[in-house]
Amino acid sequence: MAENKLFNRIESIKIRNISKKYGEIKALENLNLAIEGGELLILIGPSGSGKTTALKTINRLIEPDNGQIKINNHDIMNFEPVKLRRNIGYVIQQIGLFPHLNIRDNISLIPRIEKWDKNRINDRVEELLDLVDLPKIFAKRYPSELSGGQQQRIGLARSIVMDPPLLLMDEPFGALDPILRKQLQIEFLKIRKELGKTIVFVTHDIEEAFKLGDRIAIMDKAKLVQVAKPNELILNPKNDFVSQLVSSHKKFMHMDNLKVKDLMVELSNKYIFESSKNNREVAQKMKKNGIELAVTVSDSKLEGIANFNIICTAKNKDLREVTEKVHTFSPEKCLSEAVAELKEDKNTLAVVVENGRPVGLMLTDKLLLELV
Amino acid sequence: MEIVKNILELTLEHLSLAYGALILSIAIGIPLAIASLYNRKLASVIITIANLIEAIPSFAVVALVVPLLGIGFRPAILAILFRALLPIIKNTYIGLSNVDNALIDAAKGIGMTNWQILINIRFPHAYPPMFAGIKFAAILSNGIAVLTAIIGSGGLGKLIFEGLASFNIKKIFYGVIPVMVIAIATDYLLTFTEKRITPEVL
Amino acid sequence: MFIELAELWKSNKLTIRTIQHLSMFGIAMAFTIVIGIAVGIIIYKNKKSSNTVFNSLNVIQTIPALALLVFLLPIFGLGALPTIVASVLYSILPIARNTYAGLTSTGKDYIETGKAIGLSNTDILLKIRIPLALPMIAGGIRIAIVFTMGVITLGGLIAAGGLGAPLQTGIHLYDKQLILLTGVWVGILALALDGIGALAEKLLSKKYSYGNR
Ligand SMILES: Nc1ncnc2c1ncn2[C@@H]1O[C@H](COP(=O)(O)OP(=O)(O)OP(=O)(O)O)[C@@H](O)[C@H]1O
Ligand SMILES: [Mg+2]
Numbered sequence: 147m148a149e150n151k152l153f154n155r156i157e158s159i160k161i162r163n164i165s166k167k168y169g170e171i172k173a174l175e176n177l178n179l180a181i182e183g184g185e186l187l188i189l190i191g192p193s194g195s196g197k198t199t200a201l202k203t204i205n206r207l208i209e210p211d212n213g214q215i216k217i218n219n220h221d222i223m224n225f226e227p228v229k230l231r232r233n234i235g236y237v238i239q240q241i242g243l244f245p246h247l248n249i250r251d252n253i254s255l256i257p258r259i260e261k262w263d264k265n266r267i268n269d270r271v272e273e274l275l276d277l278v279d280l281p282k283i284f285a286k287r288y289p290s291e292l293s294g295g296q297q298q299r300i301g302l303a304r305s306i307v308m309d310p311p312l313l314l315m316d317e318p319f320g321a322l323d324p325i326l327r328k329q330l331q332i333e334f335l336k337i338r339k340e341l342g343k344t345i346v347f348v349t350h351d352i353e354e355a356f357k358l359g360d361r362i363a364i365m366d367k368a369k370l371v372q373v374a375k376p377n378e379l380i381l382n383p384k385n386d387f388v389s390q391l392v393s394s395h396k397k398f399m400h401m402d403n404l405k406v407k408d409l410m411v412e413l414s415n416k417y418i419f420e421s422s423k424n425n426r427e428v429a430q431k432m433k434k435n436g437i438e439l440a441v442t443v444s445d446s447k448l449e450g451i452a453n454f455n456i457i458c459t460a461k462n463k464d465l466r467e468v469t470e471k472v473h474t475f476s477p478e479k480c481l482s483e484a485v486a487e488l489k490e491d492k493n494t495l496a497v498v499v500e501n502g503r504p505v506g507l508m509l510t511d512k513l514l515l516e517l518v
Numbered sequence: 519m520e521i522v523k524n525i526l527e528l529t530l531e532h533l534s535l536a537y538g539a540l541i542l543s544i545a546i547g548i549p550l551a552i553a554s555l556y557n558r559k560l561a562s563v564i565i566t567i568a569n570l571i572e573a574i575p576s577f578a579v580v581a582l583v584v585p586l587l588g589i590g591f592r593p594a595i596l597a598i599l600f601r602a603l604l605p606i607i608k609n610t611y612i613g614l615s616n617v618d619n620a621l622i623d624a625a626k627g628i629g630m631t632n633w634q635i636l637i638n639i640r641f642p643h644a645y646p647p648m649f650a651g652i653k654f655a656a657i658l659s660n661g662i663a664v665l666t667a668i669i670g671s672g673g674l675g676k677l678i679f680e681g682l683a684s685f686n687i688k689k690i691f692y693g694v695i696p697v698m699v700i701a702i703a704t705d706y707l708l709t710f711t712e713k714r715i716t717p718e719v720l
Numbered sequence: 721m722f723i724e725l726a727e728l729w730k731s732n733k734l735t736i737r738t739i740q741h742l743s744m745f746g747i748a749m750a751f752t753i754v755i756g757i758a759v760g761i762i763i764y765k766n767k768k769s770s771n772t773v774f775n776s777l778n779v780i781q782t783i784p785a786l787a788l789l790v791f792l793l794p795i796f797g798l799g800a801l802p803t804i805v806a807s808v809l810y811s812i813l814p815i816a817r818n819t820y821a822g823l824t825s826t827g828k829d830y831i832e833t834g835k836a837i838g839l840s841n842t843d844i845l846l847k848i849r850i851p852l853a854l855p856m857i858a859g860g861i862r863i864a865i866v867f868t869m870g871v872i873t874l875g876g877l878i879a880a881g882g883l884g885a886p887l888q889t890g891i892h893l894y895d896k897q898l899i900l901l902t903g904v905w906v907g908i909l910a911l912a913l914d915g916i917g918a919l920a921e922k923l924l925s926k927k928y929s930y931g932n933r
Contacts, residue, residue, distance in 0.1 A: 207835060238833065246854075254836055288927075531865075572866065575869050575872075575906060576870055579903075581899050584894070584896065585899050661786070665784075678787075679877075682790065682877065690790050695789075702779060702782060705778075
């Protein structure tokens with residue numbers, strides 16, 4: 147096994163002066179970027195700015211026209227591509243789970259090729275399912291039986307099965323419902339701490355960038371514009387493009403003036419379920435709508451929340467029986483107080499309630515918690 | 519010399535048998551496809567029957583014609599018709615019905631009648647699959663026309679069966695070679711025509 | 721009526737004829753499937769050869785099956801062997817073509833993901849492209865079943881036995897009952913085999929595609 151490991155941890159990735167052209171189109175122009183071991187670096191920028199191209203040069207899915215990439219001071223051109231890729235996890239938006247393989251076989255494709263023994267594979271699959279918060283019984287299911295969020299979790303699990311020290315992620319949450327996206331971001335942050343990997347993460351979503359990134363690299367028109375810590379970007383934007391991109395985040399700096407309703411996510415009807423409903427029916431609807439959180443009501447009044455995984459594993463019961471209590475706020479409550487309360491309770495989620503009816507969701511994240 | 523004359527005569531007979539049946543199939547098949555376009559029930563019945571009949575070996579179809587219609591040239595034409603008709607109806611129908619609804623709506627919007635839509639919009643779109651159906655039917659017709667010699671249709675198959683009966687390889691090949699030439703020439707000609715027609719449409 | 725048919729069945733040894741027929745069919749299909757898939761994969765590996773190979777197979781396909789059968793006489797003589805050879809030659813095309821189409825049409829995302837997680841080109845072919853092409857391959861096999869059934873039935877005309885033989889006898893003796901009995905029986909067998917093929921195709925596409933599960 148050991149001989150298949152190219153590196154145990156990432157000390158540094160140095161991208162030097164790489165360019166890539168497709169015909170006349172410049173996809174990347176003289177990109178210089180140093181990624182530090184252990185950090186989560188965000189690549190952000192408008193569509194077509196070269197983010198995906200940059201990411202793919204790191205695992206040699208794309209070979210640049212010129213320039214050089216070094217991982218731990220080794221030129222990656224000296225590694226065999228297949229071997230290099232087995233040392234680098236890769237997660238994409240389209241998920242790319244193989245429809246003909248069940249979850250266990252999807253996750254363990256490379257371990258099986260590398261002839262791990264059966265017990266080791268089973269243990270690893272269970273460990274990873276546990277890590278991404280999915281029940282073990284999912285191992286036998288097929289991708290088409292899973293919701294979008296569950297598939298995305300499996301995609302993540304598969305990418306880290308070989309315990310690669312480096313993870314490349316290309317808009318992994320891009321296709322998900324906004325609330326589910328926030329839930330997964332929070333889960334991902336937890337996982338990330340456990341894994342302690344170096345991560346390069348592409349996104350379109352500046353909010354996501356601020357929430358997850360240690361540093362943010364901003365790209366535009368095939369070029370790197372600025373790379374810095376989130377706060378620096380707000381305080382010292384290099385040009386108008388950067389300041390516009392980060393402007394929406396200035397509001398976080400004035401949290402004292404904000405109320406819960408300013409930051410809550412509005413709750414659309416598809417999230418709300420009568421607690422007397424049967425779980426089988428609820429699970430089907432949730433899968434169809436691509437959501438993983440049900441807000442349960444009876445007579446329009448809030449009862450609590452229920453999680454998709456739990457609903458799935460108790461299909462013969464009513465929704466009421468798997469509903470859990472949840473923290474609630476009024477929309478007029480001061481935001482900083484609300485966040486502080488949640489932090490104290492170690493909660494990440496609360497329902498915003500008006501006259502007993504659920505109207506919105508509050509999802510806390512790293513940035514909010516840091517600001518309190 | 520005698521044999522050359524004989525082969526020529528039988529070739530003519532073969533061609534009139536195979537392509538007579540083919541032309542009949544086209545003449546009957548296209549109107550039926552149009553009728554199916556405006557009658558869903560008819561369409562589903564025809565497609566189902568077509569799929570079933572395609573699975574049955576030609577030899578069984580030819581043989582079954584005997585107890586039902588007797589032997590000779592005309593029953594043979596019917597046996598060929600029976601097999602050749604269905605791919606033509608099926609493909610024409612599929613071509614005619616696979617036109618983008620938005621296009622049809624637009625045509626209605628500018629005031630075209632159903633008939634005008636059929637001629638000016640649906641048919642040009644249906645040419646490629648229709649042609650594929652006709653090509654397939656032509657190849658089938660040629661093949662079954664050889665086989666129907668066993669039920670007394672005459673044609674080149676006659677030489678083959680007579681040769682088989684007397685194990686006269688020479689005679690068999692007098693029949694087989696023209697059949698192969700006809701098959702390949704037909705395919706070539708239809709493919710050529712198909713290519714001439716298609717670019718106008720697409 | 722029923723007793724009469726049973727008599728007819730017995731006196732023409734239709735049970736043995738059916739067994740002969742199905743064994744020739746089975747042997748021919750086994751060869752056709754193996755060769756068809758192999759040809760499909762080989763062409764996929766040498767894309768430049770694809771036109772030549774498909775054109776040749778296409779030419780065979782346009783030749784009437786009976787003509788092909790007797791064309792092989794000088795080489796293979798009469799009987800089951802030339803019937804099986806002709807049937808295989810005739811039925812390779814749909815399987816090879818669908819295999820090739822299936823292998824080349826694998827979703828780009830799947831290929832890219834495969835590469836990205838570190839599959840070699842061989843792994844991608846064996847573990848991704850081929851399994852995902854199975855529904856298409858099954859579709860080709862289904863067409864091949866129909867072709868094979870047709871050619872095997874013709875085998876009766878060149879002394880291969882099988883159900884073509886009583887059909888020929890019926891026509892020669894102008895025995896309408898025998899023709900009807902055998903003809904309908906062949907039809908039923910053909911539809912049943914086609915049905916099995918259709919079922920397999922359906923199950924595979926269900927298993928190997930996203931959604932409708
Ligand atoms: N295989 C290719 N052939 C031709 N042009 C390409 C190819 N791949 C990318 N490009 C072009 O290169 C540029 C950069 O593409 P890239 O995919 O890196 O952008 P991106 O920042 O990831 O965009 P998005 O946010 O839409 O994913 C674009 O103009 C794109 O059209
Ligand atoms: Mg991209």
